[in-house]
Amino acid sequence: MTLVTNSNHYERGLELAEAGKYQEALACIQEHLHTAPDDAQVLNDAGAILYCLGRCDEAINHFVKAKSLQGDSAEIVWNLVEAYLGEGRANEAMQLFDDMEWMGILDADVLNRTANTLLEQDNKGGAIEMLLRSLEIAPDQKILQPMIEAIHSKMPKVAFFCGSDGTRFLNEIAEFTKQRFEVHLFEDQTEEELVEVMKWSDICWFERCTNLAVTASKLPKVCKNIIRLHRYEAYKQWPQEVNWANIDILVTAGSSFVRDALIQRVPGLDESTSIVTIPNGVNLEKFAFTNRRRGKNIAFLANLRMVKNPAFVLQCMQKLHYIDREYRLFFAGEFADAALEQYLKYMVDALDLRDVVFFDPPMAGQEDVSCWLEDKHYIVSTSIIEGQSMGLLEGMACGLKPVIHNFPGADQAFPSEFLFNISEEFCEQILICRYEPQRYRRFVEENYPLQNQLIKINDIFMQLESESVTPDEGRETPDEGRETLCYHPSSIIHRQPYRAKREKKILIR
Numbered sequence: 422m423t424l425v426t427n428s429n430h431y432e433r434g435l436e437l438a439e440a441g442k443y444q445e446a447l448a449c450i451q452e453h454l455h456t457a458p459d460d461a462q463v464l465n466d467a468g469a470i471l472y473c474l475g476r477c478d479e480a481i482n483h484f485v486k487a488k489s490l491q492g493d494s495a496e497i498v499w500n501l502v503e504a505y506l507g508e509g510r511a512n513e514a515m516q517l518f519d520d521m522e523w524m525g526i527l528d529a530d531v532l533n534r535t536a537n538t539l540l541e542q543d544n545k546g547g548a549i550e551m552l553l554r555s556l557e558i559a560p561d562q563k564i565l566q567p568m569i570e571a572i573h574s575k576m577p578k579v580a581f582f583c584g585s586d587g588t589r590f591l592n593e594i595a596e597f598t599k600q601r602f603e604v605h606l607f608e609d610q611t612e613e614e615l616v617e618v619m620k621w622s623d624i625c626w627f628e629r630c631t632n633l634a635v636t637a638s639k640l641p642k643v644c645k646n647i648i649r650l651h652r653y654e655a656y657k658q659w660p661q662e663v664n665w666a667n668i669d670i671l672v673t674a675g676s677s678f679v680r681d682a683l684i685q686r687v688p689g690l691d692e693s694t695s696i697v698t699i700p701n702g703v704n705l706e707k708f709a710f711t712n713r714r715r716g717k718n719i720a721f722l723a724n725l726r727m728v729k730n731p732a733f734v735l736q737c738m739q740k741l742h743y744i745d746r747e748y749r750l751f752f753a754g755e756f757a758d759a760a761l762e763q764y765l766k767y768m769v770d771a772l773d774l775r776d777v778v779f780f781d782p783p784m785a786g787q788e789d790v791s792c793w794l795e796d797k798h799y800i801v802s803t804s805i806i807e808g809q810s811m812g813l814l815e816g817m818a819c820g821l822k823p824v825i826h827n828f829p830g831a832d833q834a835f836p837s838e839f840l841f842n843i844s845e846e847f848c849e850q851i852l853i854c855r856y857e858p859q860r861y862r863r864f865v866e867e868n869y870p871l872q873n874q875l876i877k878i879n880d881i882f883m884q885l886e887s888e889s890v891t892p893d894e895g896r897e898t899p900d901e902g903r904e905t906l907c908y909h910p911s912s913i914i915h916r917q918p919y920r921a922k923r924e925k926k927i928l929i930r
Contacts, residue, residue, distance in 0.1 A: 431463060438466070443473045461491035465500060472500075477508050495524040502531065511538040511547070518554075529559040545572050546883040549601050573603055577623035577645075577886045582607040582615070582633055590651070590811075591628045593704055597875045602882065612636060619643055624885050630654040630663065630671075638664040645669045645885045652676070652808040653728055655683040665693035670881060674808030675700045676830035697881065700834075701809045702874030703865050708791050708818040715856035716798035717748045720821065722790065722812035723802070724783070726757035730803040731765055733826065737803070737847040739772045744848055748777070750801075753793055755783040794819045799851060802826060809834050809869065818865045820858030824850045836864070 434449030450467045457463060468483030484501035491497060498520055505514035514535055521527035536551035549572055552565050579602045581595050588595070588608070598604050607618050615637060619625055622644045627634040630650040637646065649672040654660065660683055665671075671694050673680055680698075684690050719738075723729045731752065738750045756762040769778045784790045794800075800816025803826040813823050813835070824847060825831055827840040841847045 434470075435466065438470055438473075443470050446470050447474065459490055461487040461494065461497065464490070465494070465497045468504070469500060472504055472507070477504060480504050481508070481510075492520075493524075495521075495526050498524065499526055506531075506534055506538060509538055509542070511535050511542070511544075515547070515551070527558065529555040529562060532558070533562075533565075540572075545576055546601065546879070546886060548572060549576070550879075553600060573601075576602050577882065578603045578605070578621060579624045579626065579882065580605045580607055580618050580622040581626045581628060582618075582637065583609075583628040588628075590701075593871060594875065594878060597879070598882070601879065616640060624882060630659050631657075632659065635659055635662045638667045640667075642667045645888070647672060647881065647885075649673075650683070652679050652806060655679045655686070656806075660687050660690075663687075665690060668694045669885065670694065671696045672699050672878075672881070674698070676806075676808050676833060678829040679806065679808055697877075699874055699877045700869055701811055701814065702871035703811070703814045703818050703869050704871045705818055705866060708794075708815050710818065710858070710862045711795065711820050712858050713798060713820050715854075716796075717745070718797045719748060719750045719799045719801055719824075719851070720794060720797040720816055721750060721752045721801050721803075722754065722794075722816060723804070723810070724754040724757050725752065725761060725765065727761060728805055729754075730805050730826065731761070732768065733803040733844075734801055735765065735768050735772060735774065735778065737801075737844040738774060738778060740844045741848045741851060742774060742777055744852065746777075748851065750774075750778045751781055751797065752779065753781045753784060753790075790815055791819060794821060797821055798856075799824050801847075802828075804828050807831070807834070814865050814869050817861040820862055822850075822856055822858075822861060 430449045431453040434446045434453065437443075437446035437449060447467065447470045450463060450470060453463055454460065454467060464483045464487035468480040468487065471477075471480035471483060481501065481504045484497060484504055487497045488494070488501055498517055502514045502517050502521065505511070505517075518527055518532075521531070532551045532555035536548040536555070539545075539548040539551065549569060552569050552572075556562060556565055579598055581591055581598075581604065583591055583606070588606070595604060595606060602624075605618055605621065607615065610618075615633075619637065619640065620643050624645045624647065625637065627637060627646070627648045630648050631654060634648045638648075646668050647670045648663070648668055650660070652674060655673075665687070671690070673683070673696060675698050680696065690696070721731065721734055723731075725731050734750065738748070741748050766780075769775060781793065784793060794816055797816070798821060800813055800821040801824045802810050802813050804810065805826075806828050807830070810825075813825065817823050823835065823839045824841065825835055825839050826847075827842050831840050839850070841850050
């Protein structure tokens with residue numbers, strides 16, 4: 422009898438809500454919740470009624486509890502997002518967008534209204550992220566591009582400096598940043614031009630801690646400065662020459678051994694500047710996965726210099742060749758040292774590996790690397806130190822099994838089962854029957870996707886923007902920048918667009 426009465430309370434509450442009698446409806450719904458406090462659907466309806474009554478915090482609490490009980494309900498997630506947006510809590514709404522996308526209910530309107538809320542809160546970076554995501558869903562929104570450009574005009578100006586070191590590790594970062602900021606790329610220009618570009622910039626990013634970064638660090642400070650240090654630079658003279666008082670953030674790729682070596686060489690570095698770890702990322706779209714069978718072609722993908730320890734892999738190959746003469750080793754990389762080139766080619770002959778070891782020309786780009794890896798089965802590294810080896814990660818992304826010499830920090834970046842210490846263990850790693858291409862790809866997808874790296878870099882830019890950047894004279898004011906994007910909070914209406922199981926529902930739309 423109690424259950425029937427309780428059900429009647431609920432049905433009566435829905436009828437009253439449909440009639441706009443929200444206070445009476447709430448009393449009925451709450452009566453039902455006294456005996457069924459964990460009914461997710463009723464909690465959702467109570468939240469909608471509370472929202473109609475203007476009791477927004479209570480409404481959100483009900484939606485949050487309903488979601489904790491029934492997280493796969495598109496209706497509940499939708500309501501919670503709308504309640505967050507109605508209260509200006511855009512950041513909390515944004516945390517649910519991946520769930521909404523998975524459920525198939527994320528649309529351009531929600532993203533654009535979130536962008537509008539973020540602009541009202543002067544969060545220009547977050548607004549751009551929402552508008553870019555909106556364009557991915559609905560590319561035909563021509564009104565958004567002028568809006569993005571208007572926001573760009575009020576964002577920090579970012580300059581990337583790579584000098585003569587090349588842009589190989591910078592291209593995708595720069596392209597990502599261009600969608601969000603006004604960007605200038607400085608390549609191997611004069612010191613006078615360096616000064617002018619730094620004056621133009623709000624944020625300067627120095628790709629590599631080399632002579633260019635040293636020079637810039639000793640100039641009068643006119644902007645925020647970032648240096649990204651690659652592994653080998655930690656062991657060179659440049660970090661000791663940098664004026665770290667003029668550097669706001671030092672970005673490293675990850676190995677604690679590299680960081681420890683750097684701090685040991687530059688005492689007090691961690692007190693002079695902020696050190697941020699951002700692992701390298703692989704553009705998985707450019708490295709096609711092949712679910713290949715186990716084979717006998719081994720790839721060594723790196724420029725050939727002493728730190729990569731290529732002489733050791735020849736010793737390993739000599740032992741493997743003794744066990745199985747069908748295995749082949751392919752080098753792809755530029756010789757960085759004439760003496761090393763002479764030694765390696767001499768040892769190939771001395772170890773009788775002429776028909777086993779091959780030196781292919783270096784690759785021009787990622788597409789060439791992916792093509793070169795197509796007929797390979799293993800990717801090997803014998804480096805004496807690495808941050809995260811891009812060659813290893815790119816090979817794994819294509820489905821190659823990694824075979825990695827146990828350099829300091831290797832166990833921080835890769836599973837220990839892929840590591841070896843001596844040439845006999847190298848042979849065991851190659852000859853073992855276990856070969857799982859999908860697993861190697863999945864490891865990169867889960868741990869080193871490019872998107873993770875880009876998001877962390879963007880977070881740094883957002884942090885620096887919030888600290889000090891002010892709009893230039895002549896740029897549009899914030900109000901002018903918002904004029905083309907004008908949305909209003911949704912109203913409460915009585916309809917059920919998603920996964921309805923009962924006839925009467927109240928949704929925030």
